[in-house]
Amino acid sequence: xxxxxxxxxxxxxxxxxxxxxxxxxxxxxxxxxxxxxxxxxxxxxxxxxxxxxxxxxxxxxxxxxxxxxxxxxxxxxxxxxxxxxxxxxxxxxxxxxxxxxxxxxxxxxxxxxxxxxxxxxxxxxxxxxxxxxxxxxxxxxxxxxxxxxxxxxxxxxxxxxxxxxxxxxxxxxxxxxxxxxxxxxxxxxxxxxxxxxxxxxxxxxxxxxxxxxxxxxxxxxxxxxxxxxxxxxxxxxxxxxxxxxxxxxxxxxxxxxxxxxxxxxxxxxxxxxxxxxxxxxxxxxxxxxxxxxxxxxxxxxxxxxxxxxxxxxxxxxxxxxxxxxxxxxxxxxxxxxxxxxxxxxxxxxxxxxxxxxxxxxxxxxxxxxxxxxxxxxxxxxxxxxxxxxxxxxxxxxxxxxxxxxxxxxxxxxxxxxxxxxxxxxxxxxxxxxxxxxxxxxxxxxxxxxxxxxxxxxxxxxxxxxxx
Numbered sequence: 001x002x003x004x005x006x007x008x009x010x011x012x013x014x015x016x017x018x019x020x021x022x023x024x025x026x027x028x029x030x031x032x033x034x035x036x037x038x039x040x041x042x043x044x045x046x047x048x049x050x051x052x053x054x055x056x057x058x059x060x061x062x063x064x065x066x067x068x069x070x071x072x073x074x075x076x077x078x079x080x081x082x083x084x085x086x087x088x089x090x091x092x093x094x095x096x097x098x099x100x101x102x103x104x105x106x107x108x109x110x111x112x113x114x115x116x117x118x119x120x121x122x123x124x125x126x127x128x129x130x131x132x133x134x135x136x137x138x139x140x141x142x143x144x145x146x147x148x149x150x151x152x153x154x155x156x157x158x159x160x161x162x163x164x165x166x167x168x169x170x171x172x173x174x175x176x177x178x179x180x181x182x183x184x185x186x187x188x189x190x191x192x193x194x195x196x197x198x199x200x201x202x203x204x205x206x207x208x209x210x211x212x213x214x215x216x217x218x219x220x221x222x223x224x225x226x227x228x229x230x231x232x233x234x235x236x237x238x239x240x241x242x243x244x245x246x247x248x249x250x251x252x253x254x255x256x257x258x259x260x261x262x263x264x265x266x267x268x269x270x271x272x273x274x275x276x277x278x279x280x281x282x283x284x285x286x287x288x289x290x291x292x293x294x295x296x297x298x299x300x301x302x303x304x305x306x307x308x309x310x311x312x313x314x315x316x317x318x319x320x321x322x323x324x325x326x327x328x329x330x331x332x333x334x335x336x337x338x339x340x341x342x343x344x345x346x347x348x349x350x351x352x353x354x355x356x357x358x359x360x361x362x363x364x365x366x367x368x369x370x371x372x373x374x375x376x377x378x379x380x381x382x383x384x385x386x387x388x389x390x391x392x393x394x395x396x397x398x399x400x401x402x403x404x405x406x407x408x409x410x411x412x413x414x415x416x417x418x419x420x421x422x423x424x425x426x427x428x429x430x431x432x433x434x435x436x437x438x439x440x441x442x443x444x445x446x447x448x449x450x451x452x453x454x455x456x457x458x459x460x461x462x463x464x465x466x467x
Contacts, residue, residue, distance in 0.1 A: 040199055045108055085467070089101070094456070145219050167197070169197075177270065179364060196211070214250040297334075345388070386415050434465075438464050
């Protein structure tokens with residue numbers, strides 16, 4: 001009972017200002033200027049993973065008066081947005097090298113009676129055999145991808161009404177749902193879903209989001225399937241080899257978020273049903289306090305409750321039922337170019353449950369893209385088990401935030417998994433002299449043993465040019 005009371009208290013505190021990857025553009029005249037109102041703006045293009053990033057490519061900014069004089073063809077093809085990105089990356093993990101290269105092309109028409117159409121084509125490793133040589137026990141092949149992949153990752157129809165309603169259907173990306181992976185800056189392309197989503201902005205900083213999908217296209221896959229990230233290869237994290245080919249029939253989720261006018265306080269609450277995997281309730285919060293233009297403080301909180309589903313694949317295959325609770329706290333300070341961030345998570349549940357009460361996340365597992373404060377570049381608590389985790393990060397920004405260097409240290413005192421630590425150093429440099437050109441690099445090291453045996457380490461460098 002006390003755990004449920006604690007969760008309810010944290011839910012009352014929850015906030016979500018802007019999710020990683022969310023796109024906020026300037027709202028048009030007479031529109032709600034809160035981030036929720038701008039998210040469904042006419043020029044937001046939330047299916048474009050690159051919208052808002054530095055590029056020389058095209059998003060047409062057409063006034064409403066100019067649109068009124070356009071003909072049918074001009075509204076569809078003269079308006080809209082498009083981008084093309086060339087990417088190449090090399091990663092070495094456990095003395096095993098993988099590489100990937102290719103191009104991504106996104107395009108979306110302008111609106112006609114509120115409707116528009118778009119797609120995202122990825123062309124990865126086009127001149128190589130499929131797959132490129134890599135150890136399937138090594139997560140690097142999933143990160144890049146390292147295999148040949150030529151496929152549409154998005155192909156969708158979209159409807160918008162003012163900045164109030166947005167509906168997307170088809171092969172879609174979902175960028176504002178915390179337990180689903182979409183765009184990541186160390187992947188060569190995307191994770192997308194076959195289904196539909198809607199966003200409803202009733203006003204006053206509120207947004208309601210619902211989604212449903214039956215298939216996903218994970219990194220490196222050609223085509224959509226019901227496979228999850230627990231199915232792709234033998235899992236060297238928690239060893240769920242018995243469910244390697246047991247996917248999920250689909251996912252439905254509903255979320256609500258609020259952000260105030262000044263974008264320094266808000267909250268979000270989400271409920272998920274991952275068929276055959278887990279039912280999840282999640283909330284998080286973030287309050288920003290500004291002392292002056294250079295100094296600010298952030299207080300964040302998060303909480304979750306997760307339980308098993310009917311016909312649960314973990315329980316049916318001897319891993320125990322899914323039954324977990326989670327709380328988290330974040331304290332951060334930013335002064336000019338220097339940031340300091342302290343994070344904490346605690347996950348608990350019955351000792352005979354999956355991973356000693358650990359959490360299940362079918363579409364972030366092994367990508368380390370979950371919203372837990374203490375997730376690191378290589379792994380986080382989702383890849384481990386129940387227990388406590390602490391993380392210290394120090395983001396350093398230079399050259400008007402063009403160069404961001406972040407060293408971090410995390411300690412995972414997990415109950416059903418050996419105690420581990422992780423040291424990371426990441427760097428992202430968007431070169432101002434070549435607009436759209438970015439260099440990303442990262443080093444990760446776990447100096448303690450794991451079920452895979454020995455230490456874990458990886459290094460990556462990635463070059464991208466967005467036009």
